[in-house]
Amino acid sequence: MLIKLYKIQQYNHHKTFQKPFHSHTRNDAGRGNIKAGTRKIKVVRRVLDVNDAIAQQNRELFAKKGVFVINVMSSPGSGKTAILEKALSYLMPKIKCAVIVGDICTSNDADRLAVSGAPVVQVNTDAFGGDCHLAAHVIKTAVNNFELEDIDLLIVENLGNLVCPAEFDIGEDLRVVVLSVTEGEDKPVKYPLMFRVCDATLLNKIDLLPHLDYDRQAAVKYIRQVHSDMPIFEISAKTEAGFGPWIDWLKQKISRKLN
Amino acid sequence: MHEMGIAMEIVEIATASIPAGMKGQRVERVNLKIGKLSAVVPENLRFCFEIVAKDTPLCNAELNIEEVPVVVRCRDCHSQETINEPVFACRKCSSGSVEVISGRELDINSIEITDEGEPDADKTI
Numbered sequence: 001m002l003i004k005l006y007k008i009q010q011y012n013h014h015k016t017f018q019k020p021f022h023s024h025t026r027n028d029a030g031r032g033n034i035k036a037g038t039r040k041i042k043v044v045r046r047v048l049d050v051n052d053a054i055a056q057q058n059r060e061l062f063a064k065k066g067v068f069v070i071n072v073m074s075s076p077g078s079g080k081t082a083i084l085e086k087a088l089s090y091l092m093p094k095i096k097c098a099v100i101v102g103d104i105c106t107s108n109d110a111d112r113l114a115v116s117g118a119p120v121v122q123v124n125t126d127a128f129g130g131d132c133h134l135a136a137h138v139i140k141t142a143v144n145n146f147e148l149e150d151i152d153l154l155i156v157e158n159l160g161n162l163v164c165p166a167e168f169d170i171g172e173d174l175r176v177v178v179l180s181v182t183e184g185e186d187k188p189v190k191y192p193l194m195f196r197v198c199d200a201t202l203l204n205k206i207d208l209l210p211h212l213d214y215d216r217q218a219a220v221k222y223i224r225q226v227h228s229d230m231p232i233f234e235i236s237a238k239t240e241a242g243f244g245p246w247i248d249w250l251k252q253k254i255s256r257k258l259n
Numbered sequence: 260m261h262e263m264g265i266a267m268e269i270v271e272i273a274t275a276s277i278p279a280g281m282k283g284q285r286v287e288r289v290n291l292k293i294g295k296l297s298a299v300v301p302e303n304l305r306f307c308f309e310i311v312a313k314d315t316p317l318c319n320a321e322l323n324i325e326e327v328p329v330v331v332r333c334r335d336c337h338s339q340e341t342i343n344e345p346v347f348a349c350r351k352c353s354s355g356s357v358e359v360i361s362g363r364e365l366d367i368n369s370i371e372i373t374d375e376g377e378p379d380a381d382k383t384i
Binding site: 034035038039040042043044045046047050131132133163164166188189193194197221224225226227228229 | 261264265268269272273276277278281287288291297298299321328344345346348354355356357358359363365366367368369370371372373374
């Protein structure tokens with residue numbers, strides 16, 4: 001049985017390090033409903049509703065301009081950039097692509113992706129407060145750098161992080177998570193929200209399988225546990241193994257929106 | 260991980276929700292609903308909130324967090340149940356085709372503001 005520490009440390013707003021600012025000695029019966037001496041104001045808003053509203057504006061803009069948007073997420077080092085470098089060579093020039101790539105620092109990934117000839121915008125989130133994800137307003141600003149009429153597919157390479165990007169809608173059509181076989185098989189159950197909100201998993205670096213004790217059946221089992229009908233593409237960005245099925249799947253999704 | 264940003268949004272929304280006639284009053288409590296599937300850890304959020312609430316009407320306000328369990332509904336047999344582990348499947352018919360109907364909440368339900376003149380009065384409005 002696991003003991004979750006944060007549950008033991010029940011929050012108490014009379015903890016010694018906090019200044020008590022009201023008394024519980026009266027009106028204890030009403031506690032939980034409303035505090036003594038206060039007036040309750042109904043709010044009922046999603047905390048992220050500003051992000052959601054901008055994501056919706058992005059979605060409408062992309063629909064109007066005929067752009068399909070894919071959001072690629074994963075932990076750091078799973079091979080997102082390598083996959084996208086290869087994917088661009090499969091998709092272009094027939095499908096006109098553009099890329100937004102998010103990192104806390106450096107333009108290394110953008111430099112690599114720009115070799116494809118696609119326009120690339122690097123977002124360094126330290127300018128946006130060192131964030132751990134790309135929010136909708138960042139995408140809204142970044143797309144101003146493109147002529148959206150000339151783009152069919154906008155690829156967003158999110159920051160390497162399996163937690164926060166899952167929570168932020170950016171106005172995309174498709175979400176893909178990359179899991180590499182050098183990571184734990186149980187990542188999907190450790191980060192269930194990410195695998196729940198994505199439309200497909202790319203199981204990358206399968207060229208390394210002969211050298212690893214990786215249990216790929218276990219990985220697939222864990223993915224299915226969280227998202228039973230999610231397509232799983234076993235690929236290698238290095239050898240391009242498995243690229244056929246995943247690129248075909250992506251093309252199908254794009255043409256379903258744009259045609 | 261992004262609790263600081265969430266805490267800032269909470270302060271902004273709560274401040275904007277103070278009725279015009281009650282400007283200058285302190286917010287005593289913020290009632291939140293946070294789903295267990297959301298990427299927010301309540302303890303971290305409280306820590307960040309204390310920092311960002313300083314010098315705002317929410318300074319010293321209590322975050323009253325109601326954690327919402329993850330509930331799924333089966334698309335095949337339509338049964339509904341709470342899940343406590345990351346196994347998104349129907350326990351009745353074993354179908355994996357389930358819809359998450361709660362557990363992703365990240366909502367502000369209400370704020371409680373000092374009622375002027377009787378800050379410690381024993382009344383409920």
